[in-house]
Amino acid sequence: MIIATTHKNTDFDGLASVIAATLLYPDCIGVVPKMTNKNVEQFLSTHKTAFNLILPNEVAHDQVDKLVVVDTDHWPRLDRMEKLRNRTDLAIDLWDHHLPASGNIEPTWQCRERIGATITLLIREMKKRKMQLSPLNSTIMLIGLYEDTGHLSFPTTSAEDAAAAAFLLENGADLNVANFFLNPPYEENQKEVLFEMMKETEKHTVKGHLIGFNVVHLEKKVFNLAAVVNMYRKIVNVSALFVIFTTEDRYTIIGRSGVDAVDVGEVLAALGGGGHSGAGSATIRREQSSPELIKTKILAQLNTQSLERASISDIMSFPVVFVSPDATMHEVRDIMARKNIRGILVMEDEKIIGVIVLWDLKRIKKKNQWNSPVKAFMSREVITITTATTPTMAARIMIENDVGYLPVVDHEQVVGIVTRTDILTYYYDLLPD
Ligand SMILES: [Mn+2]
16 A cells, blocks of 8 residues: 655645645555644645545554655654654655755655745656646645745745646636635734734844844744744845744744745754745744744854855956046046946055946046046945955945945955946856856
8 A cells, every 4th residue: 555645734735745646656545644734724624525535543554565755854744654664665755845855764766856845846747647637636736836935936936836837727726716725814813923023023134134033922822823924024024034932831933034045944953943945943842942042043053054155256357457546538438348347446556546437438528528537537435345245235235325336355455346247147147157
């Protein structure tokens, strides 16, 4: 017998992937953990009989010869599968999009890739086999895909996730049903948590990224806190938000990130939890820690994370072209044309005293002005950055000051210059390998 299962507190990606496995593997039965997310529970209460699903206590473990695990790679996250753990004759197939691997399941076969949702990996196989799906199956898979990719908007979303969504819509996925389960109305106690968070958010800047922290005491159980955290992150407009929920005996930390560079899953893995770059969580027993200690640990972890794929030295242009303040404007024009550059630094005694850009040449109205010195046309306000400035910070400085050139200074020496073009090149991954 083949069974397929996923993590406890099952989300829609986990459920959809289990259902997909029951279609991909012959005679495969899906096992859904007893504890599921609230919205998954609501979905199952009305749709359960439509799928080949059973509960963990209904599994005849000794008859299982193959286990298909989806959306997790960790034994403790499975529900009542301990009996299978030490079986040497058991084949295990693993489908997961959480990378790097952090769990202890050792599969005999695996398909793991960094991608928006696990369901996308199973859809790849269905497309390969030219399978057709029922509208109902397409709908649950679309819900899983949309939930894990934030409707295809999270930075982890790939082109293949979007193509998978197209495949599901072609197969009749119903967006009305999907929207009903993806956007459940906020409940009263979820709103209370939101208002509590709005009172005060501590903000820190780590390597140019704003990181928010909240500590919220929970009086009673609140469903789908992750959705509230996700919404609040957008409201406070931080790159990443960590909310420490305190209950009688434990701290539950939920992290959400809206930028590729801050990997909350990696940060929370260091606190014993896990997740992926956009979403993560961790649970710590109360006697072992304090909110202050947790914050300190998260900040320390963020500081060790390389939050940028490149440093300023990788993207800046050098050597820097410069002229003396007495150089004439036609000399400046000739250098720009010859070197195909749009800006030149004006330097005196190895110090930057101004910058002249292509745009400034348009201010020349009379022919004899081409013989005037550059110091008459240059702008004297030059904002410099250092080699410690990250590309993201450089971009922010350009936007805030509306400048297109930032000389890079190291130990009072100009070592390079970053232009708008360099920044765009960086953001759109056009960096040469
Ligand atoms: Mn997932």
